[in-house]
Amino acid sequence: xxxxxxVRNLSVSFxxxxxxxxxxxxxxxxxxxxxxxxxxxxxxxxxxxxxKSIMGLIKKPGxxxxxxxxxxxxxxxxxxxxxxxERFRGKNCSIIFQDALASLNPTMKIGRQIIEVLNNHxxxxxxxxxxxxxxxxxxxxxxxxxxxxxxxxxxxLSGGMRQxxxxxxxxIGRPELLIADEPTTSLDxxxxxxxxxxxxxxxxxxxxxxxxxxxxxxxxxxxxxxxIIMYAGRIVEQGPAREIFYHPVHPYTKALLDSVPRIxxxxxxxxxxxEGNIPDMANPPKGCAFCGRCPEAMNICEEHAPVLRxxxxxxxxxxxxxxxxxxxxxxxA
Amino acid sequence: MWKYWCKKIIRLIIVxxxxxxxxxxxxxxxxxxxxxxxxxxxxxxxxxxxILAELGLDKSMPEQYMAWAARAMRGDLGVSLSNKASVWPxxxxxxxxxxxxxxxxxxxxLTLAIPLGLWSGYKKHTWIDNIISSVAYIGMSIPAxxxxxxxxxxxxxxxxxxxxxxMHSVGAESAFDTFQHIIMPCITLSIGxxxxxxxxxxxxxxxxxxxxxxxxxxxKGTPKIIILFRHVLKNTLLPIITLMGxxxxxxxxxxxxxxxxxxxxxxxxxxxxAIGSRDYPVIMAYVMFSGLLLVLGNFAADIxxxxxxxxxxxxxxxxxx
Numbered sequence: 001x002x003x004x005x006x007v008r009n010l011s012v013s014f015x016x017x018x019x020x021x022x023x024x025x026x027x028x029x030x031x032x033x034x035x036x037x038x039x040x041x042x043x044x045x046x047x048x049x050x051x052k053s054i055m056g057l058i059k060k061p062g063x064x065x066x067x068x069x070x071x072x073x074x075x076x077x078x079x080x081x082x083x084x085x086e087r088f089r090g091k092n093c094s095i096i097f098q099d100a101l102a103s104l105n106p107t108m109k110i111g112r113q114i115i116e117v118l119n120n121h122x123x124x125x126x127x128x129x130x131x132x133x134x135x136x137x138x139x140x141x142x143x144x145x146x147x148x149x150x151x152x153x154x155x156x157l158s159g160g161m162r163q164x165x166x167x168x169x170x171x172i173g174r175p176e177l178l179i180a181d182e183p184t185t186s187l188d189x190x191x192x193x194x195x196x197x198x199x200x201x202x203x204x205x206x207x208x209x210x211x212x213x214x215x216x217x218x219x220x221x222x223x224x225x226x227x228i229i230m231y232a233g234r235i236v237e238q239g240p241a242r243e244i245f246y247h248p249v250h251p252y253t254k255a256l257l258d259s260v261p262r263i264x265x266x267x268x269x270x271x272x273x274x275e276g277n278i279p280d281m282a283n284p285p286k287g288c289a290f291c292g293r294c295p296e297a298m299n300i301c302e303e304h305a306p307v308l309r310x311x312x313x314x315x316x317x318x319x320x321x322x323x324x325x326x327x328x329x330x331x332x333a
Numbered sequence: 334m335w336k337y338w339c340k341k342i343i344r345l346i347i348v349x350x351x352x353x354x355x356x357x358x359x360x361x362x363x364x365x366x367x368x369x370x371x372x373x374x375x376x377x378x379x380x381x382x383x384i385l386a387e388l389g390l391d392k393s394m395p396e397q398y399m400a401w402a403a404r405a406m407r408g409d410l411g412v413s414l415s416n417k418a419s420v421w422p423x424x425x426x427x428x429x430x431x432x433x434x435x436x437x438x439x440x441x442x443l444t445l446a447i448p449l450g451l452w453s454g455y456k457k458h459t460w461i462d463n464i465i466s467s468v469a470y471i472g473m474s475i476p477a478x479x480x481x482x483x484x485x486x487x488x489x490x491x492x493x494x495x496x497x498x499x500m501h502s503v504g505a506e507s508a509f510d511t512f513q514h515i516i517m518p519c520i521t522l523s524i525g526x527x528x529x530x531x532x533x534x535x536x537x538x539x540x541x542x543x544x545x546x547x548x549x550x551x552x553k554g555t556p557k558i559i560i561l562f563r564h565v566l567k568n569t570l571l572p573i574i575t576l577m578g579x580x581x582x583x584x585x586x587x588x589x590x591x592x593x594x595x596x597x598x599x600x601x602x603x604x605x606x607a608i609g610s611r612d613y614p615v616i617m618a619y620v621m622f623s624g625l626l627l628v629l630g631n632f633a634a635d636i637x638x639x640x641x642x643x644x645x646x647x648x649x650x651x652x653x654x
Contacts, residue, residue: 055552082557090554102545106644107567116563120554153643169553 004177004209005031005054005072011065012049012058019282023049023062025233033176036203036210038220038241040256041230044278047213050230051179054211055095056085072177091121094170098182100162104154111150114138114169121173137168140205142198160191167199174206181213196223218260221245226314229253232279232289235308239315249317251294288320296321345628352624353405354398357617361394366611367414388414401617410621411614413607420618424600430500431587431599437515438522439577439584445527450534451569455561457539465531472528481521481594488517498596518595522588526580533576537569544568571642578634582627586619 012024024046031037039047052058054070056077070078072092080088097103105113114134118125125133131150138146141164154162163183170178180199184192196219203210212224220227220241227245228238229252237250248254258272276293279285285292291301300320308318371384385391389400404411410420453465489497496502500514541547542565550560587601596602600619607615639645 057548057551086554086556088554089552095552097545097549099545103549105546105550105564105568107571107642108564116550116555117553120556155644166549169549173554 002074003030003071004033005070005211007050007054008069008071010050010053010068010070012046012053012062012068013065014062016061021281022233022284023281024053025284027230027233027235029228029235029238031177031209031211032226033209034203034207035225036200036212036223037226037228038212038214038224039228039230040214040217040220042215042274042278044281045230046233047215047230048181051095051181051211051213054177054179055089055093056080057095086120090117090170090173090175092175093177093179094173094175095179095181096163096166096170096183098185100159100166100186101154103166104162106154108153109150110152110154110157110165114150114165114172117169117173133172134168137172138165140202141165141168141171142194143168159187160195163187163191163195164198167195167202171202171206171208175208177209177211178203179211179213182215183212184219185214185216192219199223216260217256229256232284233281234289234318236290236319237317238308239311239317240313243312243315247315249311249315249322250290250319251296251321252290253317255293255295288318341632345625345632348628349621349624353402353617353621356620357398357401357613358394360611360613360616361397363611366390367613370415370610401614405617405621410618413612413615415607415610415612415615420614423603423615424618424622427598427600427603428585430597431592431601432585433511434515434518434522434592434597434599435584435587437519438526439580441519442523442526442530445523446530446534447566447570449527450531451538451561451566453531454535454538454542454569457535462535466535469528469531469535472524473532475524477521477525477588478590478594480524481517481591484517484521485594500598518591518597521594522591530573530576533573534569537572538565541565541568567641571638574634574637574641575631578630578632578637579627581630581633582623585626586623 006028007030008028009026010024010028011022011026014021014023027046027050029037039050041047049058049062053064053068054077058064064078068078069076072088077084077088104110111131111134114137115130118130118133123130134150135146138149143149143161143164149157149161149165154165157165167183178199183199184195187195199210200223202208210223212220214220224241226239227241229236229244229250231252237244237248237253244253245257248257252274255272255274259274261271274293279289279292285302287300287302287305288294288297289305291297294301298320304320306318306320306323308316309322310316311322368381368385368388368390371388372381376384382391389397392400401411412419413423449465453462453469456462485497488495495517496514497517500511502510502514547560547564550564551557555564585600586604587597587599589601589605591597592599592601593605604616604619606612607619
């Protein structure tokens with residue numbers, strides 16, 4: 001089975017007067033059709049920039065650097081013209097943003113905003129058919145009065161409803177890839193769970209791949225097949241969800257897992273936060289970017305950046321500990 | 334709902350009372366009065382006092398104000414002290430000329446400013462935006478009377494293409510004749526407005542384009558031009574409504590300067606004359622009228638807002654923080 005999306009050596013920088021911020025530094029990963037991949041990392045690690053790159057939505061002063069390639073079903077989308085992007089967005093690939101209120105036009109009715117997707121991609125549908133499709137889609141996302149919702153303005157809906165509208169809008173063009181950029185961060189926990197469940201059901205119905213961008217490993221647990229952990233613009237660890245949860249290799253991944261509240265953990269222990277801050281991306285450190293906060297840092301970590309290396313099957317990590325491990329493993333064999 | 338109207342009306346009354354008192358005081362304390370039109374040096378003191386009493390100028394300022402206000406509240410704005418004719422019909426008879434000029438100017442300003450402002454904001458910091466913005470700055474800085482005179486020199490004196498003043502040529506009543514007369518004053522009036530509107534629309538466009546809903550529209554595959562006209566335009570024009578509301582007063586009450594430069598027979602020229610001769614009933618009527626329109630204009634803008642912006646419910650509260 002071929003990959004739906006292949007990201008190769010993606011680098012994105014933001015050029016300002018004072019400095020050049022290297023938001024994404026040479027990352028490569030694949031998305032398989034129909035699967036959910038979680039892109040996890042704290043704020044500023046470049047995960048949103050990565051998702052916007054896939055949609056061609058990087059704006060000045062940001063720029064996708066030379067040599068970066070993104071292939072969608074084998075087609076290189078990084079060379080797309082404006083017209084090609086317009087055909088691609090909403091049809092092959094859709095995106096949901098975190099803040100649904102800001103992401104909807106405040107002075108346009110929900111119906112018009114959803115139907116706009118169908119207008120953008122000539123579907124040959126009549127006006128009534130488009131309305132019917134919009135109602136169907138809204139109903140699928142779990143909105144009770146779907147027909148009535150079309151006539152409403154965004155501010156008349158609740159936060160959860162608005163996010164459902166965003167999902168309906170993203171899915172009405174039946175994309176093969178849905179990018180969900182922090183889709184539930186601004187919602188109540190109960191609504192969060194509902195929305196995630198709804199997305200999962202829709203994924204099965206419509207057979208699409210999901211790239212779930214989030215800082216919350218907690219919501220990833222039962223949603224994702226595959227997890228990619230990003231830190232300071234690089235992938236530090238990636239692999240099947242089970243592997244990441246049960247056999248994390250990178251100290252950053254371990255720290256992230258420790259910071260997730262868990263019901264089975266000893267209640268007397270405090271939740272662990274990761275000390276320190278992410279490095280200044282205008283001047284990324286020479287060695288491993290996590291080195292300054294890493295409890296297991298060694299001398300080499302400060303001088304040389306580790307590369308992403310395979311551990312077992314698709315599981316890979318970029319950490320010198322892992323390198324040592326493989327070297328020793330190698331001599332043993 | 335009635336609470337909203339009550340609030341508006343009470344506010345209107347307070348504003349009108351303040352405006353009238355302040356402008357009355359300004360006229361009273363300004364040097365000279367209308368009596369100099371009637372009094373000559375060789376008159377006896379008794380004659381002078383009679384004239385002052387006749388004009389009602391012998392009383393103290395509060396007395397004069399109260400007398401004026403009492404009459405005004407009965408709808409009697411008095412007679413002009415210089416030509417002894419009722420003030421109100423004189424104002425009404427000059428309204429059409431002013432409204433015609435101002436209306437044309439407003440239409441011209443908006444048809445120029447909306448596309449230019451939108452384009453300039455969309456192409457911000459490019460050469461096209463720089464050109465539009467520089468021209469707008471120049472337009473804002475040019476004094477209207479000076480620009481008007483330049484136009485007169487060029488088109489009337491040198492090229493002899495357009496009439497230099499008035500609204501009709503003697504004996505001619507055709508629409509084309511009026512059109513020829515209106516071109517220069519209309520352009521002169523519009524130049525400042527266009528510039529201000531362009532700046533407003535430009536910055537409003539830039540703000541709207543950076544909103545997230547624009548990114549969403551783009552992510553749907555909506556072409557740029559449609560984003561600009563279907564999504565951004567309406568949100569951009571919302572703040573312009575306030576500007577238009579405030580302009581209602583000037584629309585009806587005219588521009589002193591431009592009307593004077595082009596001898597346009599409107600309200601502005603009329604009020605200018607009254608100020609020159611300290612003809613306080615006329616000045617007061619004019620000030621009250623424009624004050625009323627200013628308040629009504631803002632009120633109309635409020636109402637229009639509720640119609641255009643679905644987020645605002647009447648009563649003036651946003652129900653989304």
